[in-house]
Amino acid sequence: MNTFLRKNTVLLITLAIITALFIAAAQGMEKKDFVITLLRGLAVGSITFLVASGFSLIFGLLDVLNLAHGTLFMIGAYIGWTVFVRPDTFVDLLTPFALILSGFALADVYPLLATRIRLGLTTKRILPWALILVSILIFSFILPQYPISIWDVENYGQSPVTYSFMANSGTRLPAPIAAFTEISAPLALIGLVLASMIGAFGLSLFNSETQQQFKLTWKNFAAFAILLIVALLTLIFNESLTAALTGLSSNWLFLIAIAVATLSGAGLGALIESTLIRPLYIRPIYQLMLTLGMSAIGIEIVRSVWGRPEFVMPKPAFFNGTGGVCPATNFADWWANNCSTILLLDGRVRVYNEIFIPIIGVIVLISIWMLLQRTRLGMVIRAGVQDREMVEALGINVRRVFTMVFGLGVGLAALGGILAAPSMGLSNAMGESLFLNALIALAIGGLTNYPGAALGSVLVGLIQQFIIKYGQIGIAIPFTDIIFKPTPPLVPASTVLLMVIILLILPNGLLGKKE
Amino acid sequence: MKKFLLSNRASLFTLLALILLPFIVGLMDGESPMAVFANESGNAKFAQGLAIEIFILALYALSFDLIFGITGMLSFGHSMFFGVGAYLTGISLKTLGLSLPATLGLVFIAAIVQAILFGLVLPRVKGITFALVTLGLGSVFHIVVMSSELGPYTGADVGLQGVIAPAFISPANERIRFYFIALSILILVYLLYKRFVDSPTGRVCIAIRENEGRARMLGYNTFYFKLAALTLSSLTAALAGFMHTLYQPIVSPNVASMGFTVTALLIILIGGVGTLNGALVGAVVYRLLDFGLRRYIGESASFISGAVYVLFVLFIPFGIVGTWRAKSFQINQGWQRLRKLFG
Numbered sequence: 001m002n003t004f005l006r007k008n009t010v011l012l013i014t015l016a017i018i019t020a021l022f023i024a025a026a027q028g029m030e031k032k033d034f035v036i037t038l039l040r041g042l043a044v045g046s047i048t049f050l051v052a053s054g055f056s057l058i059f060g061l062l063d064v065l066n067l068a069h070g071t072l073f074m075i076g077a078y079i080g081w082t083v084f085v086r087p088d089t090f091v092d093l094l095t096p097f098a099l100i101l102s103g104f105a106l107a108d109v110y111p112l113l114a115t116r117i118r119l120g121l122t123t124k125r126i127l128p129w130a131l132i133l134v135s136i137l138i139f140s141f142i143l144p145q146y147p148i149s150i151w152d153v154e155n156y157g158q159s160p161v162t163y164s165f166m167a168n169s170g171t172r173l174p175a176p177i178a179a180f181t182e183i184s185a186p187l188a189l190i191g192l193v194l195a196s197m198i199g200a201f202g203l204s205l206f207n208s209e210t211q212q213q214f215k216l217t218w219k220n221f222a223a224f225a226i227l228l229i230v231a232l233l234t235l236i237f238n239e240s241l242t243a244a245l246t247g248l249s250s251n252w253l254f255l256i257a258i259a260v261a262t263l264s265g266a267g268l269g270a271l272i273e274s275t276l277i278r279p280l281y282i283r284p285i286y287q288l289m290l291t292l293g294m295s296a297i298g299i300e301i302v303r304s305v306w307g308r309p310e311f312v313m314p315k316p317a318f319f320n321g322t323g324g325v326c327p328a329t330n331f332a333d334w335w336a337n338n339c340s341t342i343l344l345l346d347g348r349v350r351v352y353n354e355i356f357i358p359i360i361g362v363i364v365l366i367s368i369w370m371l372l373q374r375t376r377l378g379m380v381i382r383a384g385v386q387d388r389e390m391v392e393a394l395g396i397n398v399r400r401v402f403t404m405v406f407g408l409g410v411g412l413a414a415l416g417g418i419l420a421a422p423s424m425g426l427s428n429a430m431g432e433s434l435f436l437n438a439l440i441a442l443a444i445g446g447l448t449n450y451p452g453a454a455l456g457s458v459l460v461g462l463i464q465q466f467i468i469k470y471g472q473i474g475i476a477i478p479f480t481d482i483i484f485k486p487t488p489p490l491v492p493a494s495t496v497l498l499m500v501i502i503l504l505i506l507p508n509g510l511l512g513k514k515e
Numbered sequence: 516m517k518k519f520l521l522s523n524r525a526s527l528f529t530l531l532a533l534i535l536l537p538f539i540v541g542l543m544d545g546e547s548p549m550a551v552f553a554n555e556s557g558n559a560k561f562a563q564g565l566a567i568e569i570f571i572l573a574l575y576a577l578s579f580d581l582i583f584g585i586t587g588m589l590s591f592g593h594s595m596f597f598g599v600g601a602y603l604t605g606i607s608l609k610t611l612g613l614s615l616p617a618t619l620g621l622v623f624i625a626a627i628v629q630a631i632l633f634g635l636v637l638p639r640v641k642g643i644t645f646a647l648v649t650l651g652l653g654s655v656f657h658i659v660v661m662s663s664e665l666g667p668y669t670g671a672d673v674g675l676q677g678v679i680a681p682a683f684i685s686p687a688n689e690r691i692r693f694y695f696i697a698l699s700i701l702i703l704v705y706l707l708y709k710r711f712v713d714s715p716t717g718r719v720c721i722a723i724r725e726n727e728g729r730a731r732m733l734g735y736n737t738f739y740f741k742l743a744a745l746t747l748s749s750l751t752a753a754l755a756g757f758m759h760t761l762y763q764p765i766v767s768p769n770v771a772s773m774g775f776t777v778t779a780l781l782i783i784l785i786g787g788v789g790t791l792n793g794a795l796v797g798a799v800v801y802r803l804l805d806f807g808l809r810r811y812i813g814e815s816a817s818f819i820s821g822a823v824y825v826l827f828v829l830f831i832p833f834g835i836v837g838t839w840r841a842k843s844f845q846i847n848q849g850w851q852r853l854r855k856l857f858g
Binding site: 295296300497504 | 589636639640641643644647648650651652654655658659661662663664773777780781784788817818820821822823824825827828829832
């Protein structure tokens with residue numbers, strides 16, 4: 001115990017000062033203000049934590065500073081919005097996506113095929129590029145003609161802003177049903193499968209030098225077959241599926257949106273890692289530039305698909321009840337009426353923003369903690385953070401773990417995005433500010449330390465919310481009559497200053513490992 | 516003498532081309548060199564303006580290359596160096612009404628002070644933590660500049676407007692003079708940097724980049740060398756900011772933001788990290804690419820530029836100058852083969 005105290009004196013003193021500051025801050029305001037501020041701080045902290053934890057996992061294991069993390073957070077929010085507000089678009093998109101993926105499901109088959117073909121040196125160098133070019137050409141021929149019922153960014157009456165507004169007031173705009181008119185259906189479907197197979201074959205030829213033993217099992221073909229069947233079924237039952245999703249209550253639809261956003265975020269992350277980041281492990285600085293470029297590309301894609309204006313995402317009905325007995329005075333009341341607000345200690349608390357999001361944050365915190373501490377994958381990740389080469393030497397396929405961790409990290413960011421969307425609204429810039437928050441939180445908590453990410457995020461969220469609150473009520477400076485009101489620019493400045501001070505005292509953050 | 520001319524012929528040709536650039540553009544447009552000298556508006560004047568912007572960017576990127584490429588410190592607060600120079604020049608000329616030399620002196624003093632401020636955190640933090648701390652300092656500066664309390668001085672989020680440069684260097688009426696002053700400052704600073712990198716101090720800086728522990732083992736107090744590089748870099752960036760304010764009628768708060776640091780990073784990654792002339796080449800490529808894309812493609816230009824950066828990273832990882840140096844033998848051989856082919 002004595003040695004623990006001696007080793008961590010600085011840490012304990014810092015923590016004591018921060019706690020004392022919070023107690024002092026709590027003294028200055030009424031009880032109901034304090035409760036609301038605390039809950040809001042926890043909510044901001046939870047969203048920050050979802051971004052920060054993914055970033056910290058990726059940085060810890062892969063040593064990649066993923067500067068596109070904020071953009072991926074935003075993409076998660078936009079994907080979730082699409083599923084929630086426009087289920088018909090989502091159903092329409094399922095078929096082409098499954099078909100494009102189908103070729104890549106056969107990834108283990110192509111190397112075997114490649115060894116059968118004997119080629120000259122020049123042909124061998126050109127062939128992959130030629131195949132990828134052919135596949136891109138086929139895609140660019142088919143995809144623009146593929147019928148998808150989608151919004152129109154140019155036309156205000158059909159824009160995402162209007163759709164959100166209508167969905168928020170409980171009605172759905174009748175969406176035009178897309179049908180195959182410009183291109184015949186079998187041609188489009190077969191073309192997509194072929195193009196995807198050609199492209200995947202071309203990509204697989206790039207690493208044909210590495211001699212790996214691929215065993216053909218039924219699993220490869222099963223994945224391929226399942227994707228094809230899913231594509232065909234969604235195409236055939238398109239209308240009834242759309243009707244079913246549209247008729248679903250918004251709570252279930254929100255759950256589906258969360259699942260789709262998280263999964264597609266994870267898939268996107270795995271794709272980015274395995275194609276773009278993998279060649280760059282030997283040149284760490286270039287990953288920075290790559291992820292910066294990806295971030296610019298991502299923002300531009302979001303702008304061209306969903307448009308520039310901000311819009312809101314309606315809350316699911318479970319958290320959106322109004323009128324009657326609302327705001328609820330206790331939880332039983334709330335459960336019966338699904339009120340959007342609840343009275344806690346005389347303060348009006350928004351249930352979705354200030355109770356639901358922190359709960360999800362705690363659930364994710366615990367489940368990722370269990371994953372890291374109690375499973376084999378978690379063991380490999382923890383070992384990899386400590387000594388990557390040793391893990392490789394023990395015969396563990398670290399590459400696959402890398403892909404999984406990158407996917408997990410991006411999936412967490414996308415989950416944060418869809419959760420934040422109903423409370424923050426969707427805008428092109430929502431990723432940036434949150435990413436800066438997450439970075440500060442990580443620096444405070446310790447860059448590669450998982451509990452540190454949680455502690456830092458909560459600290460950042462609390463400090464920001466307390467300063468916003470004090471901006472409204474003002475701080476009476478003792479012994480004078482001046483009432484100091486922190487201005488909005490002080491909100492980000494305070495967290496940044498806290499980060500600089502903590503890093504100067506403890507260079508590895510609060511819970512970071514000492515070197 | 517002859518040997519010197521021969522071995523530096525590429526740089527000398529570039530220099531000659533830059534000196535003649537306004538006149539050549541003028542002649543192509545049917546303007547006589549006298550008209551160019553008289554600063555008549557036209558394509559020649561426009562090209563000068565673009566070139567001045569490139570010079571200022573190159574100066575700024577050069578200063579970032581010194582601390583990132585040569586000394587190996589990744590700083591995310593570099594735009595603060597530029598921003599302090601730019602804002603201080605504007606405030607001193609507009610609000611305080613000081614003369615130009617006094618302003619320059621003030622800017623240099625501020626640059627040294629902020630280098631020492633960054634130096635204070637140097638011994639404590641290294642590597643990625645240094646990047647984060649400098650990011651923090653830089654964003655605090657950005658927030659201070661943007662805050663409405665300082666509105667009368669900095670113009671808050673609108674930017675500092677209405678700075679009037681002294682008449683003899685006014686970018687509107689005496690642009691050709693401004694062009695040559697900017698060019699000569701860039702060349703002087705570039706030569707100074709080359710001398711610095713080749714000097715024993717610069718060698719130690721490179722050693723710090725390669726392996727700081729070993730440099731300290733050899734008996735060098737690495738702190739002083741880092742501080743020297745930081746001070747020189749801060750002075751240069753503040754000088755670039757000074758020229759930026761004189762040239763542009765407005766200082767936008769964007770020059771103090773994180774994005775402007777990223778600009779410097781992109782420029783030297785395009786040109787080649789740690790090569791010095793890479794910063795110059797990168798600035799040309801970056802500004803022309805940005806200008807061309809915005810002009811011909813419009814709003815979605817950053818999509819293309821993002822794609823260009825990703826392709827650069829994947830296929831030309833050492834930048835233009837770095838790749839040129841690594842492959843110069845092969846390029847030379849290919850050139851010889853091509854010449855043989857055509858006799």
